[in-house]
Amino acid sequence: MRGSLGFMLFQLDRESRVPLHEQVRAQVALHIDQGNLRPGSRLPPTRRLAGSLGINRSTVCRAYQDLWAQGYLEARPGAYSTVRARLRTTTNKASLRPSCLAFERLSAPAPRRLFSQVGRMAHLAAMADDLRLVNFASLAADRELCPSEELQRAFRKVITMRGKTVFDYGHPAGYRPLRESIAVNLRVHGVAVTADEILVTNGSQHGFDLLLRLFARPGAAVAMEAPTYSLAIMSCRQQSIPIAAVAMRADGMDLAALEGHLRSRAIAFVYTMPNFQNPTGITTSQVHRERLLGLCEAHGVPLVEDGFEEELKYFGHAVLPIKSMDNKGVVIYLGTFSKVVFPGLRVGWIAAPPDCIERLVAISRVCWLSGNVLTQAAVSRFCDSGAFEEHVRRVHRTYRPRMRALLDGLDDRMPKERVTWSRPQGGYALFMQVHPRGKMSEEVAMERIRAAGVLVSPGSLYFPSPPKQVCFRLSIANLSPEKIAEGCRRLGKALKGMV
Amino acid sequence: MRGSLGFMLFQLDRESRVPLHEQVRAQVALHIDQGNLRPGSRLPPTRRLAGSLGINRSTVCRAYQDLWAQGYLEARPGAYSTVRARLRTTTNKASLRPSCLAFERLSAPAPRRLFSQVGRMAHLAAMADDLRLVNFASLAADRELCPSEELQRAFRKVITMRGKTVFDYGHPAGYRPLRESIAVNLRVHGVAVTADEILVTNGSQHGFDLLLRLFARPGAAVAMEAPTYSLAIMSCRQQSIPIAAVAMRADGMDLAALEGHLRSRAIAFVYTMPNFQNPTGITTSQVHRERLLGLCEAHGVPLVEDGFEEELKYFGHAVLPIKSMDNKGVVIYLGTFSKVVFPGLRVGWIAAPPDCIERLVAISRVCWLSGNVLTQAAVSRFCDSGAFEEHVRRVHRTYRPRMRALLDGLDDRMPKERVTWSRPQGGYALFMQVHPRGKMSEEVAMERIRAAGVLVSPGSLYFPSPPKQVCFRLSIANLSPEKIAEGCRRLGKALKGMV
Numbered sequence: 001m002r003g004s005l006g007f008m009l010f011q012l013d014r015e016s017r018v019p020l021h022e023q024v025r026a027q028v029a030l031h032i033d034q035g036n037l038r039p040g041s042r043l044p045p046t047r048r049l050a051g052s053l054g055i056n057r058s059t060v061c062r063a064y065q066d067l068w069a070q071g072y073l074e075a076r077p078g079a080y081s082t083v084r085a086r087l088r089t090t091t092n093k094a095s096l097r098p099s100c101l102a103f104e105r106l107s108a109p110a111p112r113r114l115f116s117q118v119g120r121m122a123h124l125a126a127m128a129d130d131l132r133l134v135n136f137a138s139l140a141a142d143r144e145l146c147p148s149e150e151l152q153r154a155f156r157k158v159i160t161m162r163g164k165t166v167f168d169y170g171h172p173a174g175y176r177p178l179r180e181s182i183a184v185n186l187r188v189h190g191v192a193v194t195a196d197e198i199l200v201t202n203g204s205q206h207g208f209d210l211l212l213r214l215f216a217r218p219g220a221a222v223a224m225e226a227p228t229y230s231l232a233i234m235s236c237r238q239q240s241i242p243i244a245a246v247a248m249r250a251d252g253m254d255l256a257a258l259e260g261h262l263r264s265r266a267i268a269f270v271y272t273m274p275n276f277q278n279p280t281g282i283t284t285s286q287v288h289r290e291r292l293l294g295l296c297e298a299h300g301v302p303l304v305e306d307g308f309e310e311e312l313k314y315f316g317h318a319v320l321p322i323k324s325m326d327n328k329g330v331v332i333y334l335g336t337f338s339k340v341v342f343p344g345l346r347v348g349w350i351a352a353p354p355d356c357i358e359r360l361v362a363i364s365r366v367c368w369l370s371g372n373v374l375t376q377a378a379v380s381r382f383c384d385s386g387a388f389e390e391h392v393r394r395v396h397r398t399y400r401p402r403m404r405a406l407l408d409g410l411d412d413r414m415p416k417e418r419v420t421w422s423r424p425q426g427g428y429a430l431f432m433q434v435h436p437r438g439k440m441s442e443e444v445a446m447e448r449i450r451a452a453g454v455l456v457s458p459g460s461l462y463f464p465s466p467p468k469q470v471c472f473r474l475s476i477a478n479l480s481p482e483k484i485a486e487g488c489r490r491l492g493k494a495l496k497g498m499v
Numbered sequence: 500m501r502g503s504l505g506f507m508l509f510q511l512d513r514e515s516r517v518p519l520h521e522q523v524r525a526q527v528a529l530h531i532d533q534g535n536l537r538p539g540s541r542l543p544p545t546r547r548l549a550g551s552l553g554i555n556r557s558t559v560c561r562a563y564q565d566l567w568a569q570g571y572l573e574a575r576p577g578a579y580s581t582v583r584a585r586l587r588t589t590t591n592k593a594s595l596r597p598s599c600l601a602f603e604r605l606s607a608p609a610p611r612r613l614f615s616q617v618g619r620m621a622h623l624a625a626m627a628d629d630l631r632l633v634n635f636a637s638l639a640a641d642r643e644l645c646p647s648e649e650l651q652r653a654f655r656k657v658i659t660m661r662g663k664t665v666f667d668y669g670h671p672a673g674y675r676p677l678r679e680s681i682a683v684n685l686r687v688h689g690v691a692v693t694a695d696e697i698l699v700t701n702g703s704q705h706g707f708d709l710l711l712r713l714f715a716r717p718g719a720a721v722a723m724e725a726p727t728y729s730l731a732i733m734s735c736r737q738q739s740i741p742i743a744a745v746a747m748r749a750d751g752m753d754l755a756a757l758e759g760h761l762r763s764r765a766i767a768f769v770y771t772m773p774n775f776q777n778p779t780g781i782t783t784s785q786v787h788r789e790r791l792l793g794l795c796e797a798h799g800v801p802l803v804e805d806g807f808e809e810e811l812k813y814f815g816h817a818v819l820p821i822k823s824m825d826n827k828g829v830v831i832y833l834g835t836f837s838k839v840v841f842p843g844l845r846v847g848w849i850a851a852p853p854d855c856i857e858r859l860v861a862i863s864r865v866c867w868l869s870g871n872v873l874t875q876a877a878v879s880r881f882c883d884s885g886a887f888e889e890h891v892r893r894v895h896r897t898y899r900p901r902m903r904a905l906l907d908g909l910d911d912r913m914p915k916e917r918v919t920w921s922r923p924q925g926g927y928a929l930f931m932q933v934h935p936r937g938k939m940s941e942e943v944a945m946e947r948i949r950a951a952g953v954l955v956s957p958g959s960l961y962f963p964s965p966p967k968q969v970c971f972r973l974s975i976a977n978l979s980p981e982k983i984a985e986g987c988r989r990l991g992k993a994l995k996g997m998v
Contacts, residue, residue, distance in 0.1 A: 148666055356602050
């Protein structure tokens, strides 16, 4: 099908997947862009063009409307037929265009610094794709263990039973039945809370971020263990919140040092991981927990307890969360399903006194309105059906031998006079410190370990300021006992050659 | 079953749902709490107690372990039988306990102010439960329209086909196929972007928050329309970011005023809603869009375009997003599925130049690691199956008559000499301004309108500083044409009595 508009040719294809009106629009636009039609010149009336092209008049009207919307035609009521002097043309190539903006200069200073750090982490993550390496670096739960059938069942059930409500806005504190399931599970750990004391988060990371937003008064620092969870450090950096670092000792954070901070400066909150601390793997004693709680009470400072691996106890005696002793409402507990069940669903929670929860809900409402109702409903069902408990038992059966394999492998293979490591009672990770005879940089050590076929996580990621010693975190999250043994062999060889 | 431990009685119930070890634990704990067993006194060996109670020895071991974990017993390797001087007892009542912390004083100033405001919004939301009122206040999409069957199908399919991967951590930029689906949909609106220029967010609100984090350099203000989206104002407040308010006129934000701000102070970015602006309902002209974009280019400032109701055009000619003209990579586009399809799933996106997306991804990684993979995969499928497009058509068929009913109803019922309102070409909301003869406060007006059986959204919510005029936002999101007509009748009556 061909036609012409004055001196211009049209070529229309009725078989094309491109609608006719779009073909007309594109060809008129091209004529204007190429200067064949100049500003001020008139397009033919829609009826005439439709007739000459043998198409419906409404098709031409639609094309003219779109041309007007794109700024090709003057907008006069009832007639759109004059070519307009366009200030600019629409983009029509789908290609990556560089921006004229200097995003580096436009960024706030904190995210600017963050950007380079995240780049380093992404680089480390990329190395994990090399399957020849034994990957002790990843802390993500083993995908093979994911109880996907039970989860699928929970999702199907919830979608079928609860209909449209699961697609609607939810309460910013989270889906009520899930808050209740979480409260019930916390009672198993000796923590007596009601659903009103629970806020469902998008994972622990989001929970930590909310706490920073609530408590970070100008000038106040967050007191945290050194080393600690790397993203806790980065969250503070990203919001330009100062860090009061408290050294980790064999039995937990140095309480005298913490007290020094509490006496001398404003502390927004104290952040601790009493079980299988990330990265050291240390579990603190009952006495340490009581003293830490006592200090926070005495100074009127919230104690944020991160129980990210609460369920992952393999050896030794049970220890209850600090929150279980919290008679005065000082402890804010961060929990998550990510480390044990399903990281990709992003469900965690904060357990805290009701007036703290109310404030966090207000912030949460402004930052993200509400969580994913469908997911929260499915997770609630997953817990209430007993599948969660059963899954935890399965996880234990898998990870206990892995941690055992790591501890045994290190005992067998390490040059013990030059290397020390922690002995976790649970969780995924242990921390290793190298004591070389001469000088050694973390970078060089990392490189040589990698050359031996092992990936470990560099210790410096976990310190708020560069550490003096060379250390690594080793995780069993994604490795079979056999792989772990092989990794220990390789690591031992590499370290013997270095220290 | 009964037994005794020295002078203490035990009462065990094998039929109870409470496990035996927990019954033993609780009763020993009670004796210690009540002082029957004092610090330093010894518990009987596990074997003996088990024998005298007629239970398994491992049950007693478990009870002693838990008592140790709770701090009731001294921890000596291999023996846990001495009662310990506890510094504190575990909580064991599930009741709301007030905290000893002064959360008001501990909160950062910005969230403290926010808290009272959110309270006001929650109060308004609670009024919506009164079914006798005609609710013009809610902007949430009509639940009845939710394409729940198609969504259920998408979820089922994705769960079945993609297995475990949908429960794993995702990429912080979002699920790749969804980024591609979004890019395809944007091309329909004349925006040529690739998947690399898309970041999937937890809804527009989350996207806006990420932009604040990236661009809020110290001292820089966000330029925004006044009135504008209330949560945009609150997001800035919550992070103590100054606002450069630019008055809305009949044809969009006052560009001369904007230019004044751009010349005189640091601007983090300009925030605009060119289509069916919230709350005014105004759609800006092609010329206004070109000038606004030109200003941002000239001053090297990002233009954040919120296309939250891009799909909801009912009347008049098509207008393309400003992003479609963005040859220089200055426009950052915020999109969402919440307003048209499924608010509860919390899926939105940011379309921006690649180097901006990279920076946002770095921040996003630190704030929340990744989004909900399963949901993103299901939404992607929903879009690719054609269900999204079909749903948009259904939504149009529903909302066009509703908006028509509102415009007709107001024409019929309003005291036109004292009340003016906007005439939106799409979206859910219009804005009404009252010009009373005498003085009138918004509060009094709201109260009298409510007494007449109508709920509207108070205009002051949408201004960064208290407005001089009395105005309201009226939304058709959740009302049938009949309800709308009835609401107009009631509102007209109320206003005639007031102005």
